Amino acid sequence: MPEAAPGLQGPPRSTFRARTGYGLSGSRTRRSVQVMVRGIRSEPGVYALAIGASAVFGAVTVGVSKAIGAVTDQVVVPAIAGDPDAQGRIWLAGLVLAAVSITLAASVAARRVWAGMGVSNLQAGHRASVTRQYLRLPVSWHRAHPTGQLLATASADVEAATGVFNPLPFALGVVVMIVVAAVMLLAIDPWIAAAALVVIPLAIAANLVFQRYMAPAATRAQQLRGSVADVAHESFEAAVLVKSLGTEAREERRFAARTDDLRRANVDVGVVRAVFDPVIELLPSLGTLLVLGVGAGRVSAGAIGTGDVVTAAYLLTVMAVPVRAFGWVLGELPRADVGYERVARVLDAEGSLRPGTGTFGDAGSRHESRRESGQSDGQPDGQPDGQGRQGRQGLAVRLDGVGVDVRAHGTDVTLLDGIDLEIPPGSVVAVVGATGAGKTTLVSLLARLGDPTRGVVRLDGVDARDLAPEAITGAVAFVSQTTFVFEDTVRGNVLLDDHDERGATDDENAARDQAAWDALAAARVDDVVRALPGGLDAPLGERGSNLSGGQRQRLAIARALVRAPRLLVLDDATSAVDPAVERDVLSGLGERTAQPPTVVMVAYRMSSVALADVVVHLEGGRVVDVGSHAELLARDAGYRDLATAYEREATRREEDA
């Protein structure tokens, strides 16, 4: 068996993981450093180039002041004074300065291209890892997390986590600039150097205070952005309801309230920025004034010349903007921490369903033989391959003392308890019970969409928890109450593979299409598909909006049948399907194959129930009775009440009339 489904193998693009997981630890500063270091480490080549270019920029920027000084002394001043040699060098001076300009511009372009690539790559890597997790974590985890929040993590949080990498290479280049400038200033005079450089620790201190105020404000704004997205997402999903009840105004108020919270949080962030930005901008200017004051003293002491004061002042002016890059980095860090933590929370999430590695003894041989004959092409298991239909016996299902509890508001609620069931291969079982009796919980265990709290679910004698996910999806097809339709063609929705993307031959494609048509015909939805423009190639809108409820359900059944499952679980999957069609589909199952699959269905219709070999009557999470329809009618009063509801109602009406 393959270890993991194709496409999920190997580490994602960026491995941001520390030994202890993705989460950050330690003080805020330590965490911030971790975020930056992990990012740079995951894209080492790109960042080497970006930081290198930035270092060239830093050195050349300081060099510009040196070049202008040299040009002034050797060309401008003597030329204007009338020196013909100097006059002859005017163009040369211009060329030197132009060459410096080009170097500077090239280093800026290089830095930005690589820095931009770094951020894009990091975002792509985060997004890939986050979606991997979404696809890996169990259904129960998804139910516990709002869709809007999960989407925000993949978008806004990822952007927040990587925003700091935009100014980071620049800031690192500025370090080089400061070092070069410090050397130059020290060469002039230690006092001037001290006066000029005292600004830098002050600037860093101001930025630290800034960060302390900014962190909580940025956190709150980021959280509120997520919650605004939550409301918008939920509200748009509810569009039909909102329209049919005319509650647009109420939705607007709900959204406006959340938006107003976000507005206030954004203003808070803006105010912190508004107060600190001028302070941080002020520091180099005050530094220049300090240099002037100190410089004047040194000039009168005869230690340095006037030109040295001007050079030092000029250097500070040139450095004023680049030094701000530290501010940009520090300003982004709180947001980056918050965004990164939210991304890390998803990446570190542990699903309660630990995948097993086992296989079904006999059923596994299909995969083994394929592998041995060199045909393993990374095709996901359970895909139609034309030969799966033969020699696949129905699955034996056995539940021993199964119970399911869920925690709600600190108390355990029992959904299922003490379920013992034995379902022989190839049999058709109907699970019947009142709404809320635990039918869905029961049948979802068979596809291992969840695990029981107590007891064991055995498929062909193997504990479902020991089976590899591919072993289960290859043998069990689960059709849920509500059909999820992918935004894809009919073919894509039925086959759930990447058609034409793997260089299949025409014959293979034809076989694939035939399998899809067969399944659609078995689900009695082939006529509907044939009527769609494009047939199998017809695109289905978001969530299948161009199909009726019954058509969607039949499509979902076709999706299950095409896999020739050994166990077919229908969780009231035919509620919107015409009874006649439902009967055709169910009775057709046995005709399709020599060895029919085991079928477990949640059903209400007595026609469907009558097709079952065995009926399981569930009430309040417990099995009340098991037997044939006739047996239960005879001995189970609760069952009789359910089964004859329509009949008794019709009789009652006739008596009334």
Place this chain on the structure above:
Amino acid sequence: MVQGIWWTFVLAVVGAAGRVVVPITVQQTVDTGIMADGGPDAGRITTLVLLSAALLLVAGWCMSLVNIRLIRATEAGLADLRVRAFRHVHDLSTLTQGTERRGGLVSRVTSDVDTISLFVQRGGIILLVSTLQIVVATVLMAVYSWQLTLVVWAVFVPLFFGLRPAQKRVNLAYTAVRARTGALLGAISESVVGAETIRAYGAQARTGRRVDAAIEATRSAMVRSQKLVAIVFSSGVLVANLVVAVVVVVGTYLGVAGDITTGQLLAFLFLVQIFTGPVQQATEILNELQNAVAGWRRVIAILETPVQVVDAGDDAVPSRRGPASVRLEGVRFSYPGGPEVLHGIDLDLPARTRVAVVGRTGSGKTTIAKLVTRLMDPDDGAVRLDGVDLRDVSAAHLRERVVLVPQEGFLFDGTLRENMAYGLADHVPAEDEAELVGRAVAELGLDDWVSGLPRGLDSDVGQRGEALSAGERQLVALARAYLARADLLVLDEATSAVDPATEVRIARALDSLTAGRSTITIAHRLSTAEAADLVVVVDDGHVVEVGAHRELLGLDGVYARMHAAWLAQSR
């Protein structure tokens, strides 16, 4: 308001003026302090330094005020924009909503607006101050040498002209990034919303590959846009530095010709720095501006999408509450880009009637329900409520009178009680809500079910109601619609996932509770049709039979055959 803007502007001018304090101080200190006749003048230097420090503090304080004022104003405006776009999405017909992924619509009221908000916070103010600084620097440069000022501008003007087409391309690139991000969100939302199906079929690899493709498309669009930005920005850097070379060459020749002194030329070089700094910053901010504009356009595009189902509003024909009659006259309908699904429906449904609409799946039953509740308008013909064309009935009034219970009722993440109370009119006080909900549950005979839930009416239903089964969700949706007390209740297979005993119980409860009101039930179980006053049989977009259950049985036509099949299956 205008006064407010001018006051902000004045503060911004003072703030921008702060940027030239240092160069002027440097020049003054050197010329009149350090190089003063008779050696450095300590007193004058101290005065100059302290004076400019004070000026800097004032300018900084002004900048703070400007920032705060701008942020307050823009955030208020953006919040308003967000809410208006959100409302407009709801006002668009459900058809329009089908054309774009919901994830995309969400991004228009969230991340697109966030882009603008972040631009204002980081770049907006810098853009304003930079512009002012450019003006101030130009004036000062002209004081020293008008010829060199012309030279500086002559070097920069081509840059400005070159920037326009470049920014157009940058704009396109950013738009592409936003569009691909929208598509990416759509792809990721499938992996989240379709979690159960993906797991049940082991479709993780396939879904993963699709998301990966969307991620890569977004990444390459981002890299492309940043390359463009890098080229544009670095050409700004190039020009800003080349201008120094040009000034040195031209200035020296001017000096040789005697038009300018060495001191003036050096001072001018200092001023060029004050000029080029903000020009460079402005080019960068302009790029970010493009990004914000791309977001802005997408929000505005939503607001400019015309509403197809237009509210009659003030032109509405007044009508009174009370039992509602419905008439369909020659109604034809087709979904966008699809074939016609209703081919001229004529129907007369009198007030106080319980109507059942039956037919095979895909026959057009649900479309009729959507047209009667005006989720969309017919292509041809009219739907009339008490004789008034629905297009002439105000939306608010229509929603009071007609309520639809769809097959898959949406539940909000909250408690059972909150979801049921959602259908209550806004003016119902909160304390009455609890009582009304409780009574509705009792009247519909749902007591047993509710008391079996972990926390009764206070049980959480989870995201989209996923903590409940499909049947339970339908019970909540039914109670919610029942609480709305509409004159006409349209039930679109609203109990399809409920067990027979419960369905019969609810149907009976609804019958007595809606006595004297009108109901239209789209039914797939013919038990509903048996109990109805009037049965409408739809087949392939046509009404083929209308009449009471017994009459239709007597016709021995489509209905009689359906009913026979139903009997065979249900008993």
